[in-house]
Amino acid sequence: xxxxxxxxxxxxxxxxxxxxxxxxxxxxxxxxxxxxxxxxxxxxxxxxxxxxxxxxxxxxxxxxxxxxxxxxxxxxxxxxxxxxxxxxxxxxxxxxxxxxxxxxxxxxxxxxxxxxxxxxxxxxxxxxxxxxxxxxxxxxxxxxxxxxxxxxxxxxxxxxxxxxxxxxxxxxxxxxxxxxxxxxxxxxxxxxxxxxxxxxxxxxxxx
Amino acid sequence: xxxxxxxxxxxxxxxxxxxxxxxxxxxxxxxxxxxxxxxxxxxxxxxxxxxxxxxxxxxxxxxxxxxxxxxxxxxxxxxxxxxxxxxxxxxxxxxxxxxxxxxxxxxxxxxxxxxxxxxxxxxxxxxxxxxxxxxxxxxxxxxxxxxxxxxxxxxxxxxxxxxxxxxxxxxxxxxxxxxxxxxxxxxxxxxxxxxxxxxxxxxxxxxxxxxxxxxxxxxxxxxxxxxxxxxxxxxxxxxxxxxxxxxxxxxxxxxxxxxxxxxxxxxxxxxxxxxxxxxxxx
Numbered sequence: 044x045x046x047x048x049x050x051x052x053x054x055x056x057x058x059x060x061x062x063x064x065x066x067x068x069x070x071x072x073x074x075x076x077x078x079x080x081x082x083x084x085x086x087x088x089x090x091x092x093x094x095x096x097x098x099x100x101x102x103x104x105x106x107x108x109x110x111x112x113x114x115x116x117x118x119x120x121x122x123x124x125x126x127x128x129x130x131x132x133x134x135x136x137x138x139x140x141x142x143x144x145x146x147x148x149x150x151x152x153x154x155x156x157x158x159x160x161x162x163x164x165x166x167x168x169x170x171x172x173x174x175x176x177x178x179x180x181x182x183x184x185x186x187x188x189x190x191x192x193x194x195x196x197x198x199x200x201x202x203x204x205x206x207x208x209x210x211x212x213x214x215x216x217x218x219x220x221x222x223x224x225x226x227x228x229x230x231x232x233x234x235x236x237x238x239x240x241x242x243x244x245x246x247x248x249x250x
Numbered sequence: 251x252x253x254x255x256x257x258x259x260x261x262x263x264x265x266x267x268x269x270x271x272x273x274x275x276x277x278x279x280x281x282x283x284x285x286x287x288x289x290x291x292x293x294x295x296x297x298x299x300x301x302x303x304x305x306x307x308x309x310x311x312x313x314x315x316x317x318x319x320x321x322x323x324x325x326x327x328x329x330x331x332x333x334x335x336x337x338x339x340x341x342x343x344x345x346x347x348x349x350x351x352x353x354x355x356x357x358x359x360x361x362x363x364x365x366x367x368x369x370x371x372x373x374x375x376x377x378x379x380x381x382x383x384x385x386x387x388x389x390x391x392x393x394x395x396x397x398x399x400x401x402x403x404x405x406x407x408x409x410x411x412x413x414x415x416x417x418x419x420x421x422x423x424x425x426x427x428x429x430x431x432x433x434x435x436x437x438x439x440x441x442x443x444x445x446x447x448x449x450x451x452x453x454x455x456x457x458x459x460x461x462x463x464x465x466x467x468x469x470x471x472x473x474x475x476x477x478x479x480x481x482x483x484x485x486x487x488x489x490x491x492x493x494x495x496x497x498x499x500x501x502x503x504x505x506x507x508x509x510x511x512x513x514x515x516x517x518x519x520x521x522x523x524x525x526x527x528x529x530x531x532x
Contacts, residue, residue: 045390045445047391049392087456109486110487144483180310182310
């Protein structure tokens with residue numbers, strides 16, 4: 044036996060139809076491998092987010108779910124971002140984490156939708172939305188975080204916002220950070236995080 | 251650049267967190283000089299005047315070009331034979347034996363090296379199999395090596411290497427598999443060159459990748475650190491489909507599949523950590 048020159052690449056190539064209807068059928072009825080392949084092929088075609096989002100609600104296979112989430116991140120239109128935000132409410136932790144990573148990319152194109160998620164009635168949703176902000180590259184991220192630590196009633200939401208301000212904040216956040224400390228006077232961890240943020244922002248001349 | 255530009259301790263902490271999130275690369279405090287030097291070079295090259303200005307551009311630049319420049323500056327791009335040799339050892343001492351134990355047919359073992367660059371990695375795999383894996387007596391192995399760059403593929407097929415490229419090879423292997431050229435370079439022997447199939451592939455193009463299936467092992471080292479988050483996820487999906495159930499992928503020492511995808515299981519071998527497509531995957 045030995046090292047042998049492969050001839051397998053070309054012969055393994057398949058030539059299935061890539062028209063929209065055929066892909067949609069494979070996405071819904073194919074094997075897991077075919078569904079993954081269809082999801083990836085649809086993701087590079089326009090106006091396919093609704094198809095991908097619809098399958099996301101039906102799909103149970105982990106590997107296909109991941110391909111669908113990646114596909115929606117690639118589409119990154121409003122339908123796609125809304126479908127990804129819906130995933131944050133899922134009981135499936137892996138799907139939630141996948142959606143967060145996807146929204147860090149796709150959310151850049153729809154910052155308003157992410158901002159709305161920061162005002163969601165569910166505090167878990169708000170915390171997950173903060174996790175998306177650090178990659179959002181939006182100039183108002185700091186202002187949104189300041190608004191949260193000034194007004195959000197939930198301790199963990201504020202703590203997450205302070206953690207992120209530590210990196211993206213400027214001197215504009217000083218007052219809000221001090222206010223936040225006053226709003227939660229008995230929370231030692233939050234006090235520590237606020238002190239660290241103030242030190243960082245002062246030391247680094249802010250951003 | 252202002253000659254007084256300095257990177258403060260807080261700047262370094264901020265940058266380190268940011269860079270880790272973007273690349274998975276973590277700089278310890280003892281890398282401070284290395285990081286500062288390259289940061290200052292990029293601050294000067296971009297005319298940013300201060301770290302603050304530079305960091306704003308780095309974070310908010312829509313194209314991500316400066317982050318790419320910085321990643322290039324912060325990573326060592328050289329490649330050479332037997333680079334990150336611990337994974338090659340792991341391949342011949344554990345991974346392949348693990349794989350062949352489960353093989354029910356006697357089809358060839360398929361290994362994909364991606365990106366191949368100028369060939370040092372796939373040829374290193376070939377050398378390691380021939381020299382250090384007893385199973386090569388019983389199994390056929392197909393080695394496919396791919397890159398997006400056709401000029402680098404031409405160089406790989408030619409198999410001519412500088413003394414620096416081969417500096418890590420044991421002298422007896424250098425003598426056995428290479429011939430010295432008149433200009434001091436080394437020419438890899440024909441048998442070994444013919445044993446690797448080089449192909450052009452764009453990892454981001456699904457159409458390029460349809461034929462890449464049924465691999466037992468994939469080497470994809472020090473590529474994903476150059477990708478953005480979405481591209482990494484797409485690459486992970488591609489590798490998942492390219493591997494057989496139970497197949498394994500080796501990433502670079504600073505890369506982690508766990509940060510990209512939850513589809514793979516972590517396999518800890520004595521020499522290396524690799525990522526395995528679940529046996530039950532469909």
